Amino acid sequence: MALVLNEEQQMLRDSAKSFIQESSPVSLLRELRDRGEEWSPELWGGMADMGWTGIAIPEEHGGLEFGYVGAGLVFEECGRTLASSPLLSSSFVCSALIAELGDDEQKAALLPAIASGETIWALALSETDRFDPAATALTAAADDEGYLLSGNKLHVADGAIANKLIVVARTDAEPGTESGLSVFIVDRDAKGLSIAASPNLDTRLVAKLQFDSVRVAAADRLGDAGAAWRALERALDIGAVLSAAELLGISQEAFERTLGYLRERKQFGVPVGSFQALQHRAAQLFCELELCRSAVLKALQAIDANAPERSRLASMAKAKMARTAKLAVNEAVQMHGGIGMTDEFDIGFFMKRAAAASQEYGDYYYHADRFGRLGGY
Amino acid sequence: MSDADTFRQETRAWLEENCPASMRRAVKSDKDQCWGGRNWVFESEDQKIWLERMAERGWTAPQWPVEYGGGGLSRQEAKILQEEMASIVARRPLESFGIDMLGPALFKFASEEQKQRFIPPIVRGEIRWCQGYSEPNAGSDLASLQTRADDQGDHYLVNGSKIWTSYADKSDWIFCLVRTDFDAPKHQGISFLLFDMASPGVSTNPIKLISGNSPFCETVFENVRVPKENLVGELNKGWDIAKYLLTHERQMIGGFGLSRAGSKSTGRTAAQVIGTSDGRLADGGLRADIAAFEIDEMAFALTVERVVDEAKAGQGTGAASSVLKLYGTELNKLRNELLMSIGGSGALPWGSEENATLAQHWLRSKGNSIEGGSSEIQLNIIAKRILGLPA
Structure with a gap:
């Protein structure tokens, strides 16, 4: 497939750009932060009206079935203005698990409300500070009435605002193995579940979940018991690549703002952008961003095509993007000088969000390791 | 059947019939390549036949117009030809600065008389x-x-x-x-x-x-x-031609960043030499460096692909050659560094004239980021022409 956007995709990108610039400028993030709020329900409603909540959901379940290249364009634009929403957790990662593992009844019951933005879902996966899905230890003990869930989940993105949770639990085998994992649907008000939310550096709330013998009906298991890995891996690839797309937008915007500053800011009587020491670093970063753009687009296409090398491409894209985003925001703050360190100036927001997005669905080291393993070393 | 499918079938059949068996091996050294010219001594009869047959169809320069001896193929047909050649590991019949560099400049800047005089002998490999x-x-x-x-x-x-x-x-x-x-x-x-x-x-x-x-x-x-x-x-007005030609040269040298088709990846080479434990290369530090390199290598190859696809779709930035030259040559240097580290002391021997060793390739790669406009010159070009930073 050619590595270019088709006409429909270009139109989607243009409409996404104008919507997001209008409805969620960086100043919205600042207002929310200053008010101590994580997200804007108005913005979420607007995203749903745009159809973004249903981009990846099949038409028969109320979605647009537009594909992941289109989704990537939306996340890139969201990255540019640091727009905060549960879009990734709910409409792409959780919906992918439901679409892949759910039976016809579950899909018909759950997907339309995700596509419309009515129900918000979060994925409860991590139990440690470093991303390692196979390490899942939270147990789901089977009995006559279904399952009892016991254990803890950490760093649950959108866990504070979600109505519904998909919980990855172990029904078999030892932590560290890919087999024996199952996924369950759990209501946020379930008895025995406590949710504690706290803000991260990017002002987004992450939740800590405690499961104290939480009762789950067998009918609320998605797919076969102990066999969730393949679908989980796909959903996490989707999460990794879309977070890479967001990081592309964050990095590109930080870079362009920095270029603007290099042209305007004068020291020693000349624009600082005339200094070769800065020009070469900017040029180097430009090259890295060009590579990232190719990597992200290819990985998105691989998800759409369900290509056999999907996982390796996803890890390549997230690893490349995480490393480049770090460079982009570091250079942005450094090249802005003192003003870049002030809270009053927006560039610091890009550094904060990039740090958080780089961790989501696996950081550079997780994905570089996986890329190597999948490459035979 | 579409025109493209027909062309592919015909091309496949023609190559099967006309490409000598000994020309269907990967190029191992400079000596395997045919450069043509007045004083060229063919390595073998097959090398001569392969050049003549391809030149006769103009397929040494597949996309050049037929009236100058070229193949007159469309971009899509040329791609099919390339794919069909790659699938039987057929080597290029002719290496040529005339084709890769001078020809495009002649098409753009030379008089009709000059084109008639100079281009056909380039296609036939008669003038080097x-x-x-x-x-x-x-x-x-x-x-x-x-x-x-x-x-x-x-x-x-x-x-x-x-x-x-x-x-x-x-x-x-x-x-x-x-x-x-x-x-x-x-x-x-x-x-x-x-x-x-x-x-x-x-x-x-x-x-x-x-x-x-x-x-x-x-x-x-x-x-x-x-x-x-x-x-x-x-x-x-020669500088305009020089600049145009340098763009082509840069693209050619930037191609060094691509791994050779069909060759083993750096990581797999390392796994074979060093060994693995639990699916991972036994040397953890080297493994991390190799993974970082291969991620860039893949993203770079995709960027080359994207530049070509965007150009086809008329979306090109047109300024990509400096990016590719810079990045491709730096990657090739890094690849050689890693191969030296993988080889350890076994990578140090000095070879003969015919058989250059790893150490010699490593040393030679240092020139990649100097020739054809140094990396620092490419950074200047990107900063000024693409990013518009002030002089």
Whole structure:
């Protein structure tokens, strides 16, 4: 497939750009932060009206079935203005698990409300500070009435605002193995579940979940018991690549703002952008961003095509993007000088969000390791 | 069946019939490649037959127009030809600066008469060309070149010297930048001349590099007479042609960043040499470096692909060649660094002239980011022309 956007995709990108610039400028993030709020329900409603909540959901379940290249364009634009929403957790990662593992009844019951933005879902996966899905230890003990869930989940993105949770639990085998994992649907008000939310550096709330013998009906298991890995891996690839797309937008915007500053800011009587020491670093970063753009687009296409090398491409894209985003925001703050360190100036927001997005669905080291393993070393 | 499918079938059948078996092996050394020219000694009868058969169809230059001897293929057909050749590991029938560099410039800047005269022998591999650009005192600052061509009425008299002239000692003709106006600003007094390397007054001297023998030469011109009809484009407008041609050269050198088709990945090479434990290379530090390299290598290959696809779709930025040259050559240097580390002390032996060793390839790769415009020059170009940063 050619590595270019088709006409429909270009139109989607243009409409996404104008919507997001209008409805969620960086100043919205600042207002929310200053008010101590994580997200804007108005913005979420607007995203749903745009159809973004249903981009990846099949038409028969109320979605647009537009594909992941289109989704990537939306996340890139969201990255540019640091727009905060549960879009990734709910409409792409959780919906992918439901679409892949759910039976016809579950899909018909759950997907339309995700596509419309009515129900918000979060994925409860991590139990440690470093991303390692196979390490899942939270147990789901089977009995006559279904399952009892016991254990803890950490760093649950959108866990504070979600109505519904998909919980990855172990029904078999030892932590560290890919087999024996199952996924369950759990209501946020379930008895025995406590949710504690706290803000991260990017002002987004992450939740800590405690499961104290939480009762789950067998009918609320998605797919076969102990066999969730393949679908989980796909959903996490989707999460990794879309977070890479967001990081592309964050990095590109930080870079362009920095270029603007290099042209305007004068020291020693000349624009600082005339200094070769800065020009070469900017040029180097430009090259890295060009590579990232190719990597992200290819990985998105691989998800759409369900290509056999999907996982390796996803890890390549997230690893490349995480490393480049770090460079982009570091250079942005450094090249802005003192003003870049002030809270009053927006560039610091890009550094904060990039740090958080780089961790989501696996950081550079997780994905570089996986890329190597999948490459035979 | 679509036209493309028909073309693919016909091409496959023709290649099957006409590509000799010994030409269906990956190129292992420079000696395997055919450069053609007046003094070329074919390595084998097969090499000669393969060149002749491909040249007859114009497939040495597949997309050039038929009236100049080219193949007249569309971009899509040329891609199919390339794919079909790759699938049987057929090697290029002809390596040629005439095809990769001079030809595109002639199509854009030469007179009709010059095109008729110079292009068909390039396609047939009859004339081998070299490039006279850099001078001992004009490297990164190429436009300060001092080789002069003085107007003598019916001819120019060329005096000066060039350096880093690849294969000058084996080439038949040279395309050469000369100064024709010493009073004009440096970019505006340069002209683009073609002349026969057999002309009286031309001498070449090979340059030995840190990696051993090289194709590079120092080339000296002493009162070389060049007929005036060999001037390409307008007098004193040669810099435009030079820049155009450099873009092609950069793309060619940037291709070094791509792993060779069909070759083993750096990581798999390491796994074979060093061994793995639990599916991971046994040397953790080296493994991390290799993974970082291969991620960039893959993203770079995709970028080359994207640049081509965008150009086809008319979405190109047009400024990509500096990015590819810079990144591709730096990647190739890194690949060689990693291969040296993987080999350890086993990578240190010095080879013979025929069989260059890993160590020699590693040393040679250091030149990639100097030749064809150094990495620092590419960064300047990106900063100024693409990013618009102030001078």
